[in-house]
Amino acid sequence: MNELHAGISQVFKQVIHLFFQQNGFNLMTSGILLEFEDCNIRLWAEIGGILQDGGAHKYVWHVRGDGASKYCLLCKNLFTDSSRVVESDGTNLLRCNVIKLHDCIPMSGRDLRVNARFLAGQKPHLTNEKFTELQQAIGLTYHPHALLLDDTLDAVLDPCKVYMHDSMHGLYVDGVVNLVMYLLFEAFITAGMRNVYESFNGYIGRWKWPSRIHGSNMSKLFSAARAEKHRNAMHVKGQASDIMSAVQVLLHFTRTVLYETGNAACKKACEAFIALAIVCELIGETSRSAIPAALLLGKIHRFLELFVDSWGYEWLTPKSHWLLHLAETLQKLGKLVNCFCLERKHKVPKRYAEYITNISPSSSTSILKEAVCHQLSKAQQPGAFDFHVGLIGGRAAPRRTRELILRTAGIDDRDDEIFVARESRISSCESCKNGDVVILREGATFRVGKIAQHFELGGTALSLVYPWTLERRVANTSFAVWNTGDGEGEIWATQEIVTAVEYLPYPDGKVGVLLPYSCR
16 A cells, blocks of 8 residues: 555545446446346445544545644635634635634635645646645645546545434544543642542443443543543543443533532533533434434534533543534434444454564464455355344244243244344344343333343244333433332333433332433
């Protein structure tokens, strides 16, 4: 890769050419014929979006990066305050420290290509110093064979329409959430509450988590040893999935404990974090329900206003600006996709690479072959591409489990086959396991209960659930307390399970649950 003039951008360009050729195979015009036994289907496609983190944006599109003077490819007029570019602007068009989307002038794909090609045309005529200044002003880096310089792709993709920010990296990977968590705790440390990390660590350690989350990591994330590392780094460090899982618990802790004990500066910090947690919740909710883009954008504007009010513009990062463009992506796609599933793919090559000590070109080839074979093996497994609601795996029910299911369902023993599994898919994007506490959809309302067994009877995906009864809801929060009791199990259609949730058990047997956005 290092031997190529434009690096990964040059490779990316060639990959696009494989599928969209001007005088050859083109998915936009000729499509591809999929042949089946009972019918044939022709599939057409166009490039709808390219999901990337900040580093990928820099290397594929040759933008200058988050540390550059012009750090946003999608905005014409946005520059950093430290670059002093805005001070030199006599037209008052250039801006810095923008926290409202309507203050940004959008860049078009045509404008971006014109800039990239103007830069290429100026390269032979300018000194290195002048050319570097020009790249800084335009916000692009010149490389021969770069993606934006290929005019054969002009009709294939509009870079500003397909350019997408990843909410995972923007929020949870040295992102906005990591920063605001740190600033929130720092506000309380400054006010004299030096044990705030330990207090929250003890609180979050009492919570129980859905089986898909490694709950043991939560009690370590805010420990005294980790707190010092967070403060030295000036952001909370941790895996993105752990940070995301901690947000809603910290939200409840902030509303019910921190806000009640802090001074005026602490209360302002609490309000900013609460606003951010609501933004995070809305972004996550887009995978389950239709969230209006205008609603998300309004909540983002509110958070940025509170952030600046608490800590000033100097603490804003480029990833804070990403949030504004997430609302645009939601408007276009109807939901927000992220890189969580793509990041997990790192585990496969690492699995085969970690034991190799003799690094050579042949070892790289070996790792690539192993990773490809691993992926093909996964793809060939039955149900690999089945995202319908139903059991994941499954086996014939043991005798006692079968008897329990039939007795609960009020069915006399008969010869119907019953299959059971520890895990079941509850939607196209989520699964849950036996023992998880879940939200159950019941008409226009909902209930909470604990999964005893996922099973399939007569080809229908069902779940044996022990529902709980609501005791009380805590005002101005998403928290509700439920009585587990000794009720009998009920049979529910698995598709009526909304999501698995974290919960807080009490000594008297009652349980506190954080309700998702759709249930409030």
